[in-house]
Amino acid sequence: MTVDQGHASIDAVTILEHMGTAVLVFDDQYRLKSINQAGEAMLAHSARYLSGRDLAQVFVNAELVRFSLNSTLENEQTVSQHGCLLQLPDASDLRVNCTFTPIRDSAGETFVLLEMRQIDHHLRIEQEEGLIMQQQATHELLRGLAHEIKNPLGGLRGAAQLLERQIGEAGLREYTQIIISEADRLQSLMDRMLGPNNLPKIEPVNIHEVLEHVRDLVRVEAGEALHVYQDYDPSLPDIQADRDLLLQAILNIVRNAVQALEGRGEIILRTRVRRHFNIGSNKYRLVARIQIIDNGPGIPEELRKQIFYPMITGRSEGTGLGLSIAQALINRHRGLIECESQLGKTVFTLLLPLDEKHES
Ligand SMILES: Nc1ncnc2c1ncn2[C@@H]1O[C@H](COP(=O)(O)OP(=O)(O)OP(=O)(O)O)[C@@H](O)[C@H]1O
Numbered sequence: 357m358t359v360d361q362g363h364a365s366i367d368a369v370t371i372l373e374h375m376g377t378a379v380l381v382f383d384d385q386y387r388l389k390s391i392n393q394a395g396e397a398m399l400a401h402s403a404r405y406l407s408g409r410d411l412a413q414v415f416v417n418a419e420l421v422r423f424s425l426n427s428t429l430e431n432e433q434t435v436s437q438h439g440c441l442l443q444l445p446d447a448s449d450l451r452v453n454c455t456f457t458p459i460r461d462s463a464g465e466t467f468v469l470l471e472m473r474q475i476d477h478h479l480r481i482e483q484e485e486g487l488i489m490q491q492q493a494t495h496e497l498l499r500g501l502a503h504e505i506k507n508p509l510g511g512l513r514g515a516a517q518l519l520e521r522q523i524g525e526a527g528l529r530e531y532t533q534i535i536i537s538e539a540d541r542l543q544s545l546m547d548r549m550l551g552p553n554n555l556p557k558i559e560p561v562n563i564h565e566v567l568e569h570v571r572d573l574v575r576v577e578a579g580e581a582l583h584v585y586q587d588y589d590p591s592l593p594d595i596q597a598d599r600d601l602l603l604q605a606i607l608n609i610v611r612n613a614v615q616a617l618e619g620r621g622e623i624i625l626r627t628r629v630r631r632h633f634n635i636g637s638n639k640y641r642l643v644a645r646i647q648i649i650d651n652g653p654g655i656p657e658e659l660r661k662q663i664f665y666p667m668i669t670g671r672s673e674g675t676g677l678g679l680s681i682a683q684a685l686i687n688r689h690r691g692l693i694e695c696e697s698q699l700g701k702t703v704f705t706l707l708l709p710l711d712e713k714h715e716s
């Protein structure tokens with residue numbers, strides 16, 4: 357089929373490749389015969405990798421799809437399913453509306469055309485955009501505030517030191533010592549709020565090396581009954597990033613998990629590559645997805661929507677800065693941190709673009 361547009365014409369394959377809907381074709385043996393670009397993006401694998409694979413290798417909960425494929429083939433009628441929750445082999449979920457249509461090729465063989473539209477896709481993009489903007493604004497406000505506090509604080513500390521030298525009486529020195537130590541405490545808090553002030557040192561970073569370093573650090577702190585497992589995708593390429601900033605961001609998240617588990621439980625460090633993936637409204641060809649998963653008590657319900665804001669803490673000795681700093685550091689790498697939490701499963705997902713170019 358071709359569509360005429362004045363002198364130019366667009367063939368059906370080009371149209372299929374540029375459609376926003378994922379289109380998959382299965383044969384009567386439930387093998388994937390063809391997939392378009394939107395399908396590759398949704399399933400996070402290339403057409404080359406997916407072609408010829410059995411349905412059970414494409415979806416973990418293949419039974420749901422197999423049932424509809426079967427009835428489409430048997431009755432030669434279109435079947436629609438709304439709100440299917442499909443699980444992918446990389447442990448991610450997709451909520452989609454599906455349409456199964458029987459088709460025949462010129463040799464008379466029957467296939468099933470599966471169209472899939474992701475339900476929460478646009479909602480997620482809008483939410484992410486809002487999140488990035490809000491958090492950047494809050495972070496800037498906080499940096500400004502920290503900067504303003506630092507100057508008078510230095511003066512205050514200096515004056516207390518001078519005063520201490522003038523006072524002979526040891527009993528009164530106790531008071532100047534309190535001023536000095538509290539000023540120091542505030543100073544280090546302000547330094548954390550300001551974050552690193554050097555320009556990021558961008559170089560190729562092996563994310564697995566960073567994760568292993570984090571693993572070594574927390575294993576020492578965590579003790580015997582807390583296990584940190586790796587589930588790495590070896591095909592993940594190096595990422596252009598500042599290693600120390602990335603390490604800091606991941607460590608803040610993993611430390612929270614360790615604290616939540618109180619010495620007992622498990623943490624999984626998982627990496628995957630996502631293809632044609634959105635971070636906010638920017639579309640990237642390749643994105644690194646790093647997940648930190650723990651089986652602890654979950655984030656308290658009343659905090660869930662706010663944990664990336666500064667000064668939000670559920671711990672008596674917490675400053676509530678760890679996650680807002682982590683988010684700011686990842687934002688500096690054009691990435692984003694998301695979180696989902698429930699009793700027994702908390703997942704922090706870091707999304708970092710792996711390529712420079714992005715399509716708008
Ligand atoms: N994996 C997790 N499980 C349960 N709760 C969590 C988890 N991660 C974060 N939280 C909650 O989110 C809050 C905010 O975390 P954040 O790292 O920003 O601050 P903090 O840990 O309280 O203090 P800081 O990191 O500055 O020392 C924590 O106090 C905790 O209540």
Ligand SMILES: [Mg+2]
Binds near residue numbers: 608611612674
């Ligand atoms: Mg923390």
